[in-house]
Amino acid sequence: MSDIKLEEIFIKRSQQKKKTSPLNYKERWFILTQEKVAYYDFDSEKGKRKGLKGTVDLEKVKCVETVQPETNTPQERMYAFQIIYDEGPLYIFAKTEDVRTLWINELKKLVRFNKDLMQKYHPCFWVDGVWLCCQQEVKQAMGCKVLESSTKNGFQSTFRRTSRKPLPPTPKVEKLGRPLPPEPPEPPASSASMTVVAEYDYTPVTPQDLELRKDEEYTILERSDPNWWKARDKYGKEGYIPSNYVVEAERGLEKFDWYSKNMNRSQAEQLLKSENKDGGFLVRESSRAGKYTVSLLAKSGVEMGGSCRHYNICTTQQGQFYLAEKHHFQTIPELINYHQHNAAGMVSRLKHIVSNRAQPPSTAGLGYGVWEIDPRDLTFIKELGSGQFGVVKYGKWQGQHDVAIKMIKEGSMSEDDFIEEAKIMMKLRNENLVQLYGVCTKQRPIYIVTEFLANGCLLTYLKEGLKQHPTSVQLLEMCKDVSEGMAYLESQQYIHRDLAARNCLVDANGTVKVTDFGLSRYVLDDEYTSSAGSKFPVRWSPPEVLLYCKFSSKSDIWAYGVLMWEVYTLGKLPYERLNNTEIVDQVSRGLRLFRPQLANDKVYSIMTSCWCDKPDERPTFQELAFNVQDLLYELQ
Known part of the structure; x- marks a missing residue:
């Protein structure tokens, strides 16, 4: 040693x-x-x-x-x-x-x-x-x-499961004039080089980028930007690569094709059934952090198309891994190798690797240092809808990358303030946030270019997009996705101000991502920015916002409780029988939303914890994510 x-x-x-x-x-x-x-x-x-x-x-x-x-x-x-x-x-x-x-x-x-x-x-x-x-x-x-949020020993608590970022310091009081939030902290550049393996191909977009070829090794030279690392390939060529396209060599499960990071139970079942192979399997992170689950499709049962089984990988007191009590292994790859040849108590041995590696993740920007996008590189294909700021269209960037393009209606936004913040917002990257790719500001109207999510708005998805009646696991997974995206925003001192199902999107795999975070700060419409206005999100707002327009991360917590209610009612309108004036009056007096039929008491208790009169008594998003994960673990 x-x-x-x-x-x-x-x-x-x-x-x-x-x-x-x-x-x-x-x-x-x-x-x-x-x-x-x-x-x-x-x-x-x-x-x-x-x-x-x-x-x-x-x-x-x-x-x-x-x-x-x-x-x-x-x-x-x-x-x-x-x-x-x-x-x-x-x-x-x-x-x-x-x-x-x-x-x-x-x-x-x-x-x-x-x-x-x-x-x-x-x-x-x-x-x-x-x-x-x-x-x-x-x-x-x-x-x-x-825990005291002290960094004197280089230590701070961080939020659960999503990315390795420090917790926010005590939120600063907002001053008049809509100040920008602080830039997300960047880790210091590492002096020691590190060898990584590419999980995906990456084609350079700018002269500063370096091409990645799947499964090849690269040496990391600099990590001052958490999203783009400077690297050298085996031929000596240097450039910047997206950090989420590589994994450290000789460490982690990411290098194995059977490992599917950031995949939940419902997505695993969908992928296994689409492959439709007896003994098809993958390994994924469990809903409980630090744990792993083997998902397996077996056709030996009576169920049409076979059934999916989920086996938690357990650990002994000595740190060994096992699926079957009598067969212990020092590593998870050794365990998987054994069960590829022996069922040993499972419904089938692990016969066929099923992988979700085909689709690479989103990058923070469309290339290193790219935040101003040339509108001539955009192709508009179809209109997706319209919102507070204008029309949103689906299109392509440079003819190959799917993007969503928000065309900002003139006079609807404080454009100069937003353009400054966009540079910071592009550095925010999390699996449960819609990625901002860049902006087009050299002409009017300006465009906001983001990641495109095939299943569209969560609200519409709840009402119309679910192909069958959702399971309790599916509904809770949606809530988990949002809580983890919001926990990341909370850690970066971002306040959403308009969290609701309409401001979340769903990707092709069913993952829910939060969008439009912080944009309400730049709205110039008095009907939207004043709590007396008809466009103000009254149904998602706590008493301190309705009465005093006092926004904080705790007002986002209240809105998250209402979003959970939307999920468990499959998209119903909160307080549907009341108008805005009645809602302000009755919510301030203690009225709360009823328990949805699809929500059990434990789920409803999480909702009601978000609706405490006193903001300080509401949980943090980290705590909410923890509680939702625990409920998911119980269901699995």
């Missing part, structure tokens, strides 16, 4: 996975590396390390914090800290405060960019089926203490 960062003998507490399990405390030899924490049995007399007892992959860590000692704690267990990951808290006891601080600081530095770090934690121990700090009896219950 040449990359050992820290090494120490600690007391480790048993994890007490069952309420009836007795607690025990044993000395273990702990080793921290760049990738994991491992702990071993050891011979105290000879001072030698013995057998491996367990590991925790650092990429799965959600929180590292101190733990308050229990009453009458012996001296050797006074300096406790916790590493929280998928399987719960790992409690470790240091011999001194200095050693504990050293390990916590190093761990926090290593996991600071993890995708599912928590905002709340339990400061006390989990003992005999209860949290001593808050008396909750569910081990997975949300923490009861907010």
Whole structure:
């Protein structure tokens, strides 16, 4: 282990996975590396390390914090800290405060960019089926203490599952004059080179771009822009490549064709059934972060066309992976290789790889540094609809890339302000946001060019586009998509101001993406910008917006609850029997939307948590995403 960062003998507490399990405390030899924490049995007399007892992959860590000692704690267990990951808290006891601080600081530095770090934690121990700090009896219950958003040790909580970005600092009070939000933070350029493998072909668009060929290796030279990395190919040619088209060599599952990143259960079933091969399979991320699921189509059952089965990949206490209890493997690729030859308890062995790698993801812009688009490169094909700003058309850029083109009606927008912000908005990239590609500002009307999504507006999709009655999993997946897109915006200090089903789009695979974020700030129509106006989104607005026009991320939370209601009513109009004046009056007095027939009590409780009178009592989008993911995991 040449990359050992820290090494120490600690007391480790048993994890007490069952309420009836007795607690025990044993000395273990702990080793921290760049990738994991491992702990071993050891011979105290000879001072030698013995057998491996367990590991925790650092990429799965959600929180590292101190733990308050229990009453009458012996001296050797006074300096406790916790590493929280998928399987719960790992409690470790240091011999001194200095050693504990050293390990916590190093761990926090290593996991600071993890995708599912928590905002709340339990400061006390989990003992005999209860949290001593808050008396909750569910081990997975949300923490009861907010983590300090401190960066003095290079650590900040981040939102769950989407991208590795830091949480926002305390939101700044908006001043008059519609100021621009801060530019999204960029990670420092890395001095160390990194080898990556291309997952997709990429054809250069500008002279600064570098061509990518699928499965070939490239050396990364610079990462100052999170979306476009400077790279060198095997012939020595250098240029910029989209960072989401490559994966680090020798690491991760992305290099395997059977791995489908960012695919949910419904999309997996749709893809497997479209391939229609007995034993067709893929591996995808589970709805619970850090977990993986094998989705498999078997035609041996009575169901027409076969049935899809979903098997969660489990881990042992020693960090090994398994689908069948008796067959454990050190890595997921080893597990998949075994089950390609042996069913071992599954309905079928894994016979045919089914991949979704054909369609590359959207890039942040249509080439490195491209944000001003020449309108002569655009071909208009058909009108998609019209909105607050004007007509939206489907078209092609340079005759080959599908795009949506929003033609801004003159006088409808504060154009100069928007053009300045567009440069920042282009750097926002998330799987659940509609990607802004660029703008055409050299002529009037100006154009906004974005990613094109084949299934159109979510509201229309709910009313007309679903080919069959949606399952509870499908509806919850839609809500999950929106919560994760909004969690990313929240992390970048963006306020949407007009979140609703009409402002979300659906791609060809059924993924929902948020669009038009922040655009309402540039509307020049008084009917739209004043809460007294008929165009104002009264039905999606909380009391503080209706009464005082006070927008914040918490007003977006309220709107998200209403959007969930739209999803579970398949596109009904909120408060359909009331006019705007009646809604302002009755919502301010406590009226709330009823529980939709398709929503169970747990789903409705998430909606109602968004509709608290006091904005500070509403959850964050990170917490909402966490809660929706947990419900999805229960359904699967």
